[in-house]
Amino acid sequence: MTAVPEHQSRTVQPELRPRARKLTPAHMLLGAAGLLVLLSLVRVLTGADDITSAGTTSAALGLAVPIGMAGMGALWAERAGIVNIGLEGMLILGTWGAGYAGYLYGPWAGVGLAVAMGAAGGLIHAVATVSFGVDHVVSGVAVILLGTGTAQYLSSVAYEGVPGGGDTQSPPIDNLPVLSVPGVGGPLGDLEARGWFLVSDVAGILRGVLTATSVLTLIAIALVVLTWFVLWRTAFGLRLRACGERPEAAESLGVNVYTMKYVAVVVSGAFAGFGGAFLAIAAASAYREGQTGGRGFIGIAAMIFGNWRPGGTAAGAALFGYADALQLRRGGESVHALLLLLGVVLVAFGIWLILRGSRRGGITGLVVAVAVLTWFSLVDAVPGELTGLTPYVATLLVLGLAAQRLRPPAANGLSYRKGTSA
Amino acid sequence: MQRAGAPLDLRSLALGLAAPLLAIAFALLLASLVLVGAGDPVFSTYRLLLDYGQRPRSISLVLNSATIYYLSALAVAIGFRMGLFNIGVDGQYRLAAMTAAWVGGTLTLPPGLHQLVIVLVAVAVGAMWAGLAGLLKATRGVSEVISTIMLNAIATGLVAFFLRKVAVPVAGSNNIGTAPIAESGRLGGLPLVPGSPLEVFGFLPVAVLAGIAYWVILGRTRFGFDLRATGRSQTAAVASGVDVKKMTVATMVMSGAVAGLVGMPQLLGASYSYSLDFPAGLGFTGIAIALLGRNHPVGIAFGALLWAYLDVSSVILDIEGVSREIVTIMQGTIVLSVVIAYELVRRYRLRDEQRRVARQLSEATSSPAVAA
Numbered sequence: 001m002t003a004v005p006e007h008q009s010r011t012v013q014p015e016l017r018p019r020a021r022k023l024t025p026a027h028m029l030l031g032a033a034g035l036l037v038l039l040s041l042v043r044v045l046t047g048a049d050d051i052t053s054a055g056t057t058s059a060a061l062g063l064a065v066p067i068g069m070a071g072m073g074a075l076w077a078e079r080a081g082i083v084n085i086g087l088e089g090m091l092i093l094g095t096w097g098a099g100y101a102g103y104l105y106g107p108w109a110g111v112g113l114a115v116a117m118g119a120a121g122g123l124i125h126a127v128a129t130v131s132f133g134v135d136h137v138v139s140g141v142a143v144i145l146l147g148t149g150t151a152q153y154l155s156s157v158a159y160e161g162v163p164g165g166g167d168t169q170s171p172p173i174d175n176l177p178v179l180s181v182p183g184v185g186g187p188l189g190d191l192e193a194r195g196w197f198l199v200s201d202v203a204g205i206l207r208g209v210l211t212a213t214s215v216l217t218l219i220a221i222a223l224v225v226l227t228w229f230v231l232w233r234t235a236f237g238l239r240l241r242a243c244g245e246r247p248e249a250a251e252s253l254g255v256n257v258y259t260m261k262y263v264a265v266v267v268s269g270a271f272a273g274f275g276g277a278f279l280a281i282a283a284a285s286a287y288r289e290g291q292t293g294g295r296g297f298i299g300i301a302a303m304i305f306g307n308w309r310p311g312g313t314a315a316g317a318a319l320f321g322y323a324d325a326l327q328l329r330r331g332g333e334s335v336h337a338l339l340l341l342l343g344v345v346l347v348a349f350g351i352w353l354i355l356r357g358s359r360r361g362g363i364t365g366l367v368v369a370v371a372v373l374t375w376f377s378l379v380d381a382v383p384g385e386l387t388g389l390t391p392y393v394a395t396l397l398v399l400g401l402a403a404q405r406l407r408p409p410a411a412n413g414l415s416y417r418k419g420t421s422a
Numbered sequence: 423m424q425r426a427g428a429p430l431d432l433r434s435l436a437l438g439l440a441a442p443l444l445a446i447a448f449a450l451l452l453a454s455l456v457l458v459g460a461g462d463p464v465f466s467t468y469r470l471l472l473d474y475g476q477r478p479r480s481i482s483l484v485l486n487s488a489t490i491y492y493l494s495a496l497a498v499a500i501g502f503r504m505g506l507f508n509i510g511v512d513g514q515y516r517l518a519a520m521t522a523a524w525v526g527g528t529l530t531l532p533p534g535l536h537q538l539v540i541v542l543v544a545v546a547v548g549a550m551w552a553g554l555a556g557l558l559k560a561t562r563g564v565s566e567v568i569s570t571i572m573l574n575a576i577a578t579g580l581v582a583f584f585l586r587k588v589a590v591p592v593a594g595s596n597n598i599g600t601a602p603i604a605e606s607g608r609l610g611g612l613p614l615v616p617g618s619p620l621e622v623f624g625f626l627p628v629a630v631l632a633g634i635a636y637w638v639i640l641g642r643t644r645f646g647f648d649l650r651a652t653g654r655s656q657t658a659a660v661a662s663g664v665d666v667k668k669m670t671v672a673t674m675v676m677s678g679a680v681a682g683l684v685g686m687p688q689l690l691g692a693s694y695s696y697s698l699d700f701p702a703g704l705g706f707t708g709i710a711i712a713l714l715g716r717n718h719p720v721g722i723a724f725g726a727l728l729w730a731y732l733d734v735s736s737v738i739l740d741i742e743g744v745s746r747e748i749v750t751i752m753q754g755t756i757v758l759s760v761v762i763a764y765e766l767v768r769r770y771r772l773r774d775e776q777r778r779v780a781r782q783l784s785e786a787t788s789s790p791a792v793a794a
Contacts, residue, residue, distance in 0.1 A: 085567070124758070132762045137507050137567060141709050142758035149750030156745040157460045297571045304568060385583035392575040399564040 028311070038341055040201040048337035050329040052201040054192060057208025059328055062283060064314075064321025065220045066091070066292075069275030070299020071306070071313040072227050073268040077122075078308060079231060080264030081244035082129055083413040085140030088296025089147025090121035090269040094276020096151040099170030099287025100158055102280065107176045111216070111277045118273015119266050121147050126265035130258055133415040144296075152289060159287075168289035173281050179218070180211040214282040223271070228310040240264055244409035247416045257416060272296065301395045307406050323390040332381030335390055339382070343373035349401070365401060437771060441763035442714065446728075448763075449755040453748055462744045470742055471749075475735035478618035485614065485622045487730035488723075489629045489687050494708030495726055496636055497680035499717040501566075503640055504653040504673045510555060510570025511681040512705030513577030518548035519685025520581045520600065523696035524588050526689075527601035536607035537690060544682040544689075551577065552678020553671060560667040566674065574705070585698065599697030609690035625687035632680060633719040649673055681705075710757045716764070729753065 036052075043051050050056050070087045077084035097117035102110025121143055128139035152168075159165035164172055184207070191203035231237035242250035243260045251257050275295070280287045298320055305319070306312025326334040350365030454464045474480055494511055501508035508514075522544035531539060555573055558564040589598035611621025640646035652659040652669050660666055684704060689696065711729055715721030736749035 128758060128762055132765050134761045134765050138713055138761050139758065141706065141713075142754060142761065145706065145710060145757055146751065146754030149747055149752075149754045153456070153460075153745050153747035153751055156747055294571075294575065301568055301572065304565075383583055385579050385586065389576050389579040392572040392579075396558070396564075396569060396572050396576075399568065400558055400562045 036201060036205075037198065038344070040198045042337050042341045043201060044197050046333075046337040046340065048333045049195070050334045051326065051337055052204045053329065054189070054204045054207035054211070056322070056325050056329045056334075057205045058212060059325035060318065060322040061209060061213065061217055062321070063324040064317045065217055065278045066275040066283070066295050067299050067302055067320050068224065068314055068317030069220055069271050069278065070296045071302040071317050072224060072299075072310065073118075073122075073271035073275070074300045074303040075227065075308060075310060075313055076231075076264050076271065077268035078303065078412050079241050079244045079409055080261045081247060081409055081411045081414065081416065082125070082261055082265050082268075083136035083140065084122075084125060084265065084268050085137050085297075085300070086121065086125045086143030086147070087140075087268070087272045087299055088292060088294065089140075089144035090118040090125075090272035091276045091279070091292045091296045092147045092151045093117040093121045094273035095280040095287050095291055096154055096170075096276075097273065098277040098280035099155070099173065102173035102287075103162075103165070103171040107174050107281050110173055110281055111274065114277035114280070115270045115273040118276060119270040121272070122266040122269020123262075125269065126262045129415070130261045130265070133417060135415070136413050155287065155289065170280075170287035172286050175285055176215045176281060178212050178214055180213070185211045214278075216278045216282045220274070220278065223274070224310055224314045231310070241409070243416075244411055247411055251418065257418070261416075272299075275299070298391065304406065304408075305395060305398055308408055319394065320391040323394065324388075326390070327387045332383065332387060335382045335387040336376065336379065338390075339372055339376040343369050343376060346372060361401060368397070434771070437767050441767045442760055445756055445759035445763045448759045449752050452755050453752045456751060457744075457748060460745075462748075467739065467742075467744050467748070470738050470744075471732075471735045474738035475731050478615050479620055480734050482615045482618040482620035482622055483734045484727065484730045485626060486620075486687065487733055488726040489623050489626045490684060490704065491707055491711055491726040491729055492629050492723060493632060493680060493684045493687075494704045495711035495715065495722045496632055496708075496719070497677050497684065498705070498708040498712040499715070499722060500636070500640075500677040500680060501673060502653075502712055502717050504649045504669065505656075506559075506670065506673055506677070507567045507709075508552060508555070508570055508674065508677045508681070509567055509705060509709070510552060510573045510577075511677075511684065511708050512702060513570070513574035514548040514551045514678045514681035515684035515704060516581050516700060516702070517551050517577045518544040518682035519689055519700060520585060520696045521547045522682075522685070523600040523603065523689055524584075526603040526607045527695060529607075530604055531606060533606040536604070537609055540603070540607055540690065541683070541686055544686055545679045546682070548682025548684075549675045549679040552681060553675045556671040556674025559674070560670045578702075582698070585696070589697075597697045597699060599693075599695040602695045603689070607690070608694055611691060623687040623691040625691055628683070629687070632683065633723065636680075637719045645672075684708075710753065713757055714760055728756075 039052055043049060070091060073087050073090070074084055094114040094117055097113035097115075098107075098110040100110075101113035124146065125139055125143050128134040128142070129136050155170065156167050159170050160167050162171055188203045188207040188210070192200050192207060194200050229237075231241060239250060239255045240260050240263070242253075242255060243257050243264070247257045250260070276292065279291055279295075284291055299317070302316030302320055303313045305316035306314070326338070346365050346369035350362045350369060352362075353359075353365060354362035450468075457464045457467060475484070494515070497511050497514075498508055522540045525543045526536065526540040529536070529539065551573060552570070555564075555566045555569040558569045559566045585598060585600070588600055590601050591598055609624035611624055612626065614622040614626075640649060648659065648664045648669060649672075651662065652664055652666055656666060659669075685696070685700060688700065693700075707729065711722055711725040714725035714728070715723070732749045732753060736746040739746040739748065
């Protein structure tokens, strides 16, 4: 192919690796607690109550699920060395599947067909990239075109003239049960309303997570844990990841690299299909054309953000979901408040980088921080059109500041032919 | 060598053509199966597509769409030749078109200069937006696939934001757009298609010139050689003195500059102002067409015409009660099967070559033995 994948070619230099300290769960908890304190401070200082309210948390969780599932899909594929830009197309196939089986046979059947449609999209990508050695991004683009066209065609065939449906929309789907931990909603709501520093923030976030959560959200969280377990704690997972790092080595140990890659990409599609099911069933109660809104791409960004790890990917998805949710909840004011937070974090990060000897990165960070803080002091609210840009700008910032510390699978995006050496 | 070359060239030409033709045949087959599955008539659907696409009015529309697609595909192809994926053509073109429309609607300049300023603004904005991705890649190692996708989303937001600042209501609709460009900044149509009530975009010759410039710069200059060499093998390019980082930024800037042109046919020749109904997704179409045309300026032209033809003639299907989205399925299948077919042909060629060389070698070693 003329188009050589560049996505993976500049990985982190190996000599950096011994220096990279391991991020333990304790570190992560400490980080999360610190972030919470900062958020709470910002809320008290600016009066933007929605940045930690139950409503925001609950909306963020819902918005994070499809992104997270696309991210998990990207993780499965890229861990086996296949770049899957086609996730967006598989997500779209999933929304159609959920709409079709959902209105005919009920929501669970909808989830089933969505997963199957997503997996079918993954299979096409696997055939093209694994069996035929087509460039991964090229095949992914084709899968997006194909998925979009197929879903549009099928929806105009299946939904047109059906009561409640139309050319671009399925009839309504019954929702799946929404669960709450009994007896916590009331007291937490009271605490949240007090506006106390930290206590009310924790109460708001807990109330958002513990009450009125869709079953599909719980399944999604379980799937993240399952992904971690399968890929990092089983022999199968080790073999699959070996195919993404050194396929020749895996082959020499008797692993069937082609099969592994096929499995990974089909599972990847299935994850995207599940994300589509969530969009159609839990978020919208119907299939609608264009309802994925580029979440497949954001999922990939979340995975890169999360350094090709399940926990990090989930955190990235949560960040995107949170930024999306803020827009819905008095976005101008909330995002404005977060500018303060971003500015402070960037100042800290810049100083840390300079202390570690990376002067150029540190100064870049400080310059951006000053710009952000100036903006914060000049305006009262961020205009509506711009609040929606938060996740994208955040991704670019993170990639720009931390791309050198990320470590993608070594053979990611490369075509593998049995019997050839790298 | 010369003697052996002539018949082989014919053979390789046939092989090169076989891939796209096979792919189109496969796409037709698959689309037919889908049509049968949905209970739609197969042959009358294709007859409709064929007949409608041949009307003079349709041909004008095809040429107009193809002009836009061609520019978009050219922008993508520049990146492809260096192994860069510019997925951000969409955002680059819309930001460029919006800024150019705003500048063009604000300024009053003599004809000629007015158009030139508008086009230059578009080129500069497109180049800058793509250059950001190039810079991020060259200095921070950020994958251009991800950064251009993010920049697309950011461009969408910025366009909406600035449009609200500078917009005036578009007459006769509740859409908003930039102030219309005065008569002096417009580009008249060309009556290229006899019998058609529609004129063809006056920007079509510019697109042709862009194609020629692409061919000259990439195929006939040192810069183009460096660019292609980097695309083939980065290590080899570095070894021969190419500054890959500089090339990355330069390629993205060039790609973005061409992307800036994508909105111009429509802006200068039809709408005269930028509004929210400028099509999204042109970048993706460009990627597909660049792949169809194998990044070759003539191949891309055929790809753009085919794509535009399918788009334009699909309109008739809705009227006849067949879902026009069948055309999108066909387009997707064509792209996927074309890339697979190219890969198969490449492998076949490789094996063929190996066999030929082996045969020649065995002849060369056996004949002296006979002579002795």
